[in-house]
Amino acid sequence: MIRSFIGLSSGSSWDGVEAALAEVDGVGLDLRLRLVHFLHQDYPRDLEDLILRVSSGTGNSARHTSLLHRLLGETFAVAAQQVVDQARISMKQVQCIGFAGQTIGHETEGRFPSTLGLGMPALVAERTGLTIVSDFRTRDVVVGGQGFPLTPVIDYLLFRHPGEHRVLVHLGGLASLVSLPAGNQLRDVLGFQAAPCNILLDNLMRRLSGGRQPFDSGGKHAVQGCCLEPLVERWLAHPALQRRPPRSLPSQAFGEGFVAQVVESAKQNNTSLHDLLCTATHFVARAITSALRRFLPPNPTRILLSGGGVKNGFLWHLLQQQLPNIPLEKIDQHGYPAPTRKAITAAALAALTLDCVPANLPAVTGASGARLLGSITPGSSANWARCLNWMAAQAAPLALSAA
Secondary structure: EEEEEEEOOOOEEEEEEEEEEEEEOOOHHHOOEEEEEEEEEEOOOHHHHHHHHHOOOOOOOOHHHHHHHHHHHHHHHHHHHHHHHHHHHHHHHEEEEOOEEEEEEEEOOOOOOOOEEOOHHHHHHHHOOOOEOOOHHHHHHHHHOOOOOOOOOHHHHHOOOOOOOOOEEEEOOOEEEEEEEOOOOOHEEEEEEEEEEEHHHHHHHHHHHOOOOOOHHHHOOOOHOOOHHHHHHHHHHHHHHOOOOOOOOOOOOOOHHHHHHHHHHHOOOOOHHHHHHHHHHHHHHHHHHHHHHHHHOOOOEEEEOOOOOHOOHHHHHHHHHHHHOEEEHHHHHHOOHHHHHHHHHHHHHHHHHHHHOOOOOHHHHOOOOOOOOOOOOOOOHHHHHHHHHHHHHHHHHHHHHHH
């Protein structure tokens, strides 16, 4: 039976919302996905500014956070409606929405690890009439996991190859690595957050341009600079980058505070905008490739790249220099345009939840066990009944086997 799902996501680059409409054939770990339609919407400038204020702590009052929760919900609901309208199908044909939301806080160190994503799933359910599966990371975090990455099971379903060892590199706000060894064994999959990426490069560009340029398009400013090697070496020694997996990167390790210090130091040393961006891009490439060599099985057959960072030609060039004997390809060549990976993952995670299949990999996240992920917000009575009937049918064999 073919089912339709919507995936809604927003990366840690805080640049906008992605919506993917996908057809799912099969159940659980046998499912196959086909992308039907995808769209990206930039956040309005005032909403982007509010996200930055709340996530950085400069505007983190309860009022600001509550307002952002609501406004993001409205934005995601509009994206969900538009993706089905553009695909020319009815919302009633969709079974469920997988809703990754906007992560504004994620700290897994210390006594009380926590994660927080905003987007008001109840509002999206009201606007669309569809059941929402959201807040995927929390269940993994409360059983000792890092909450990142949750893509490996989906990457395994979409990109594994019986004769190739593939590594997926997601160049989002943070760069993550997922290793899919040849042989199609889920137990051999590895993954972790490797390095800062667009969260560092974009924040630098915004600050250095006075907010006029939200990112360094194509790396055109960075490529004009010179790399300051002592600065790269100092950043590579950051404690967060020395930890072995399972690991996620603290949300503020390379955020606004880090960028503010870097820019202030650059001003004192008369470092140019071009040199600073060039150095930061070299650092990102080196941090990614160093983590790949240190923590993943050697000699991958090919590397598949996704995320907004694939548009940064200078970063791509540096990665090629660091990995000269390994082909680099966008995931576009394997059926999924590079920007769609997170939204497709959200749709697939929702499908696995309705199929009663745990989607976290304890060996990857460090969780004490596999868990069903997500919080469920019912849609309309008819849609919720449809989801309940489906889940009951999938859960019945599990109940019998556990009896």
